[in-house]
Amino acid sequence: MKYKILKALDIAGLQVFDPVVRLCYGEEPKVQLQKIGQFIIIPIITFILFLIFWDYAGPRHTTKSGEVPTPAVVRDAAVGVLTFHERENIKGEDLLRSGPQRDAALAEVEARITELEPIAKTAAAELKETELAAREHLKSSTAEINALYRAKRLEFRDAAKERQTELKVLADKTIDGTEADRVTLLEAVAADRVQSAAETEEVQRLRDERSAIENAKYPPLIAARQTSNALEEELQFLRKRRDFLTGENRDLKITEVETKLAGLESDLASAADGAAALKIATSIQREQDNLATLGESTYSKPWTLPAQIDRSVRCVFVGFIVASLIAIPLGILCGLSRIFMAAITPLISLFKPVSPIVWLPIIFIIVGGFIPDPSDSALLDIFNAIPGLAGMDVNPAFIASALTVAMCSLWPTLVNTALGVASIDKDHLNVARVLRLGFFARLFKIVIPSALPLMFAGLRISLGVGWMVLIAAELLSSSEGIGKFVWDMFNNGSSQTFAQMFVVVFVVGAIGLLLDRIMIVLQRLVSFDGAPTAL
Amino acid sequence: MNHSRLAPISPRHLFSHAARFALAAFGLAAASIASAQLSPEKTELKFGFIKLTDCAPIVIAKEKGFFRDEGLSVEVIAQPNWKTLLDNVISGNLDGAHMLSGQPIAATIGVGTQAHIVTAFTMDLNGNGITVSNDIWESMQLEDIDLDTPEPMHPISANALRPVVDEYLSSGAKLQMGMVFPVSTHNYEIRYWLAAAGIHPGMYTATDIGGRTDAEVELSVTPPPMMPTVLEAGNIQGYCVGEPWNQQAVAKGIGVPVTTNYDIWKNNPEKVFGVSKAWADANPDTHVAVVKALIRAGKWLDAADADGTLINREEAVRILAQPNYVGADYDVIKNSMTGTFIFQKTDVREMPDFNVFFKYHATYPWYSDGIWFLTQMRRWGQITETKSADWYHETVKDIYLPDVYLAAAELLLEDGHIAKEDVPWDTDGYKPATDEFIDGNLFDARDPIAYINSFEIGNKDPI
Structure with missing residues (x-):
């Protein structure tokens, strides 16, 4: 049992937990504890130190866009993102609820609204008061400096004018005057320059002082805003739910149309003349169409982060599979034939360093050429019919992002496969020759199996590269996914923006880590020689 | 249809x-x-x-x-x-x-x-504003003492910007300002505002699609949500954009809205x-x-x-x-949407028709709205050749x-x-014809050619 677990951990690339298992089985506790300390405790401590440093340094670095969020703020932002997701899901469910379920939900919503409304009202009133107080506070706190500033500016303006008049007098004197007059004028001009500079500096100082007062935060206002906003947002959500459970509810609308249809049918039976009957019949047809569309209608939910992550992961796999389908055969050909390798090396060297940002627009145009009308495209229908992509709303932007991923991530696999094939043990090939194996038998029995470990090492790098590239591609192509989330939140420029970027850092990092682990497992499974993999 | x-x-x-x-x-x-x-x-x-x-x-x-x-x-x-x-x-x-x-x-x-x-x-x-960076605002205030109060008189014309423009020109550079799209309202509004004070914002020509020929102030395109960021980075010294991106600049303390398009043209489309x-x-x-x-x-x-x-x-x-949706903070969006506009922290005004x-x-x-945009495209050279008045009336009827x-x-x-x-x-x-513009020029959509010819800066067409 013990060795089975250890083997599993080994294959899964989780050797760090090896000592824990051994410790549980009581094997050399001292050695195991030491190892646990080294490989588990120390990394955890480092991470905690990192958090502490971040918590300390973050708020001390302020920019005009805000301050670097602390771990707690980032956690709140993550909760906010998830709350938005949950609320949108609930809205979608509410729209489709019917019967007693709807009644129960409605009662719950109504109760919560009644509970919240008075609290929100008080909070709003308080906020209004605080806002007024803040404005008053600003006025009173800057009144003094404003008056001083204004006085100084007027004073300096008048002084400057006066000096100009004096200079004019001195200048007039120099006409037909002596050398001494000219020297006096030059000196006076220089003195004026110095004086003006000093006055500007004084004005500048006062401005800075004033803006420091103006920009000072007023904590009660921030607190009042937060309270009021949180309450109002929840109320807004609840009211929308109420709409979805009553007037806009699908089930209720269907019943309404059905009643209407029944009425129209009885009208048809008692129609006075042909013209009226035709009119009613047309209406019946319309209502039936209406009923059909209503029956299929759902809440058109906005994309939320969890859904976007899902789409991104699928997108990266589409790109990765395309990349593998191109890179592996090419790599094998390269490894088998020196001539072929020589032929395509320039192409590889040329295209490999090109940035995804350059590939994307090119690929976008090419993809657009195949999909002239996105609302009616056979190609998109094919993609949407692929099992893993159902409901992902595949559009040209998705395909372009996936192909950009493919274009940028195929190189490591290609190069590694070529290397793997080229470095097959000559003995194996000689054996194949002796056995007179055909080309395909040689390919599948000898070449590919021996090249697999290196090939998978390449695939692992490719997937990592693809994941990094994808975010940029989505951001540029506005394809729904993590990249679009980043761009949208950045564009929102709200007080949450900064923290949301940090949330994305952790999400992207965690998923990248997970993908990497999956590839490690695959790589270990195909490496029969038990070659160690880098962690 | x-x-x-x-x-x-x-x-x-x-x-x-x-x-x-x-x-x-x-x-x-x-x-x-x-x-x-x-x-x-x-x-x-x-x-x-x-x-x-x-x-x-x-x-x-x-x-x-x-x-x-x-x-x-x-x-x-x-x-x-x-x-x-x-x-x-x-x-x-x-x-x-x-x-x-x-x-x-x-x-x-x-x-x-x-x-x-x-x-x-x-x-x-309405709904747009022109924002300048803190530095430019300071220069404008130091230039014109009447602007240097907590609540200066509005509308603020681009006259106080003139010395700043000259200073940039004399140092071999040009003041850079942002707008959102070459054919956006914002482009025409900021050009209108500058030109009304005699500052040349540059002409489009058949070969210059950037619209910088003869420019004293260079205009460039930046997407609306990016404006505050680009202003803060110093790539531009001012911009014309819709809300909430002017109020955002005030909230973040990186710029000062000097005027709104309500002051440039009252109730513009x-x-x-x-x-x-x-x-x-x-x-x-x-x-x-x-x-x-x-x-x-x-x-x-x-x-x-x-x-x-x-x-x-x-x-x-x-x-x-x-x-x-817009996603900016509630408090920032609220200002303009509920009819108040913050020019400076100390200068909060009621603008019910913002x-x-x-x-x-x-x-x-309105056809007349479309004609105004066509006249501006001609004025600034985006329409490169002379067109007849009929062309203006017919074109707009294909669109509206x-x-x-x-x-x-x-x-x-x-x-x-x-x-x-x-x-x-x-x-x-x-x-009906209106002269509710910052320069008091009369716009009568029935006579687009006369309107184009009424401007000092810009293309002129033979009648």
Whole structure:
């Protein structure tokens, strides 16, 4: 049992937990504890130190866009993102609820609204008061400096004018005057320059002082805003739910149309003349169409982060599979034939360093050429019919992002496969020759199996590269996914923006880590020689 | 759309009255027939928007269920910039979008991307501001002592900017300012503002599509949400953009709005709802249904109580502040949307008409609005050759579709969603001549050539 677990951990690339298992089985506790300390405790401590440093340094670095969020703020932002997701899901469910379920939900919503409304009202009133107080506070706190500033500016303006008049007098004197007059004028001009500079500096100082007062935060206002906003947002959500459970509810609308249809049918039976009957019949047809569309209608939910992550992961796999389908055969050909390798090396060297940002627009145009009308495209229908992509709303932007991923991530696999094939043990090939194996038998029995470990090492790098590239591609192509989330939140420029970027850092990092682990497992499974993999 | 074009306006108008009486007479059965007059060809729609508060009619029509009432299921998708938005409408990725007034016009006549885009709905009036960086504002204040008070006199002209411009020129550089798109209202507004003070913002020519020939101030394109960031980075020293990106600059303390487009041209048209001509032709009933929902949204946004307080704006702001819509902080969006505008922290003003979504027949697709944009395109050289006055009148009639608007309005009137006086039923599409501009110049859309020739800076055309 013990060795089975250890083997599993080994294959899964989780050797760090090896000592824990051994410790549980009581094997050399001292050695195991030491190892646990080294490989588990120390990394955890480092991470905690990192958090502490971040918590300390973050708020001390302020920019005009805000301050670097602390771990707690980032956690709140993550909760906010998830709350938005949950609320949108609930809205979608509410729209489709019917019967007693709807009644129960409605009662719950109504109760919560009644509970919240008075609290929100008080909070709003308080906020209004605080806002007024803040404005008053600003006025009173800057009144003094404003008056001083204004006085100084007027004073300096008048002084400057006066000096100009004096200079004019001195200048007039120099006409037909002596050398001494000219020297006096030059000196006076220089003195004026110095004086003006000093006055500007004084004005500048006062401005800075004033803006420091103006920009000072007023904590009660921030607190009042937060309270009021949180309450109002929840109320807004609840009211929308109420709409979805009553007037806009699908089930209720269907019943309404059905009643209407029944009425129209009885009208048809008692129609006075042909013209009226035709009119009613047309209406019946319309209502039936209406009923059909209503029956299929759902809440058109906005994309939320969890859904976007899902789409991104699928997108990266589409790109990765395309990349593998191109890179592996090419790599094998390269490894088998020196001539072929020589032929395509320039192409590889040329295209490999090109940035995804350059590939994307090119690929976008090419993809657009195949999909002239996105609302009616056979190609998109094919993609949407692929099992893993159902409901992902595949559009040209998705395909372009996936192909950009493919274009940028195929190189490591290609190069590694070529290397793997080229470095097959000559003995194996000689054996194949002796056995007179055909080309395909040689390919599948000898070449590919021996090249697999290196090939998978390449695939692992490719997937990592693809994941990094994808975010940029989505951001540029506005394809729904993590990249679009980043761009949208950045564009929102709200007080949450900064923290949301940090949330994305952790999400992207965690998923990248997970993908990497999956590839490690695959790589270990195909490496029969038990070659160690880098962690 | 074809069917609505067949009948001239007045008989249909009479019919609508007849229909109303009929409604009263026949009761529920008749009502059900009337409310189902449209059968939308396409019910699942995707509309694009840019993160600006004036996307509100689309967002409100969705969130308040006005689209659903028309049997439409609408997805509203944020677009990264105006170019992508237009491309997506042309390619069919989007069914329609929140557009700059100049976009359908420019696309149709082939300034920039060429495609026939039409509009039957004007989304709002006003709503833009010009913001300069703190440094420029300081120079302007030091230059003009009258500006250097907590609440300076408005409107602020670009006169105080002149010395700053000269200083940049003498050091071999040019003041850089941002606007959102070459054919955007913002481009024409900031040019108007600068030129009114004698500062040359540069001409477009056949070879200079950046519009910098002879420029004393260079203008460049930046997407709206990026404006504050780019200003803070120092790439530009000022910009003209819609809300909330001026208030955002104040909130973050990186710039000072000096004027709004309400002061440059009182009640100027701003955004339109644009669709491609091909889409409009293929989906005439859907188009009318969408316009119906949008008119209701406009009316909802401008609903006011007896004192003239806008009653629905707070709720609208709450909706717009959701991350999938405008997404800026509620407090920042709230300012302009509820009729206050913060110029400086100490200078908070009431501007009840900062955003107009319905009042003053704002949503009607006026031909005269289109002509103003065409005259500006000619003035600044985006239209490279002289055109006849007739060309202006004919072009704008290919783009603005009042028939669709009126068809939608009639149905709404029948359902009692709007009042008779909400729609200019009998207009020929031209607003009366107005001189409510910052420079007092008279604009009469019936005489575009004279208007083009009335400016000191800009192209002139032989009459």
